[in-house]
Amino acid sequence: MADPNEPKDELAGSEQPFVQHLFELRDRLVRAMLAIAVMAAVFGIYPGPAALYDILAAPLTATLPQGATLIATSVISPFVVPLKILLMTAFLAALPVVLYQLWAFVAPGLYSHEKKLVLPLVVSSTLLFFIGVAFCYYFVFGQVFKFIQSFAPKSITAAPDIEAYLSFVLTMFLAFGMAFEVPIVVIVLARMNIVPIQKLKDFRSYFVVLAFIIAAIITPPDVVSQLALAIPMCILYEVGIWAAQIFIKHTQAPGEAADAPKP
Numbered sequence: 149m150a151d152p153n154e155p156k157d158e159l160a161g162s163e164q165p166f167v168q169h170l171f172e173l174r175d176r177l178v179r180a181m182l183a184i185a186v187m188a189a190v191f192g193i194y195p196g197p198a199a200l201y202d203i204l205a206a207p208l209t210a211t212l213p214q215g216a217t218l219i220a221t222s223v224i225s226p227f228v229v230p231l232k233i234l235l236m237t238a239f240l241a242a243l244p245v246v247l248y249q250l251w252a253f254v255a256p257g258l259y260s261h262e263k264k265l266v267l268p269l270v271v272s273s274t275l276l277f278f279i280g281v282a283f284c285y286y287f288v289f290g291q292v293f294k295f296i297q298s299f300a301p302k303s304i305t306a307a308p309d310i311e312a313y314l315s316f317v318l319t320m321f322l323a324f325g326m327a328f329e330v331p332i333v334v335i336v337l338a339r340m341n342i343v344p345i346q347k348l349k350d351f352r353s354y355f356v357v358l359a360f361i362i363a364a365i366i367t368p369p370d371v372v373s374q375l376a377l378a379i380p381m382c383i384l385y386e387v388g389i390w391a392a393q394i395f396i397k398h399t400q401a402p403g404e405a406a407d408a409p410k411p
Contacts, residue, residue, distance in 0.1 A: 280328030334388025
């Protein structure tokens with residue numbers, strides 16, 4: 149006989165057959181793909197794949213000499229590259245829907261304190277990724293391209309290849325988007341008791357060195373982009389330590405010892 153004083157399991161009676169989970173996963177994936185397809189259709193109509201590429205290339209073309217343009221060295225590049233940009237834009241625009249479908253699939257199997265842990269992390273990590281991409285596009289690209297063009301000899305006319313530019317942009321977007329996830333990594337490490345808060349604080353000086361090493365490896369060999377990546381990482385590391393202390397306090401499981409350090 150069950151002890152009436154024993155806490156009731158929140159997930160009791162919510163188990164579903166494995167096949168039903170597969171059906172639900174299929175439905176969630178279909179909805180996510182439909183969201184991406186709808187956004188691709190919308191952006192395909194307006195502003196269109198070519199206009200999307202022009203928007204993406206604007207930070208570079210603004211720094212090129214008058215009359216200089218990007219070039220396509222492959223026959224199919226003028227078609228394939230804008231199409232890739234269209235799909236990337238559609239995915240980013242539909243990302244909130246995709247993440248919601250993921251959340252809706254896993255949420256029924258989580259306890260209330262786990263939902264308090266996962267949902268804020270999903271939302272904040274998405275916002276931080278978008279902020280990192282926007283920071284890269286609106287600030288870093290303009291400064292980096294101006295810095296690079298200032299070193300170009302007068303006898304050289306810059307005409308970058310559109311595929312090479314797309315590869316560069318995607319690499320930079322991914323680098324800055326992931327770099328802005330530093331607070332999430334710090335929070336998870338602290339909340340899962342993998343690394344205590346005090347050790348994270350003691351690691352500050354080492355992280356500064358690590359941030360500059362990562363920036364030197366990922367970004368182009370110029371001071372502007374390296375500083376633009378390393379400095380925000382160091383600041384976000386401090387933000388992560390501060391947020392982790394608050395997060396731990398508000399996501400304790402029932403009966404879990406409240407041994408988190410005070411912020």
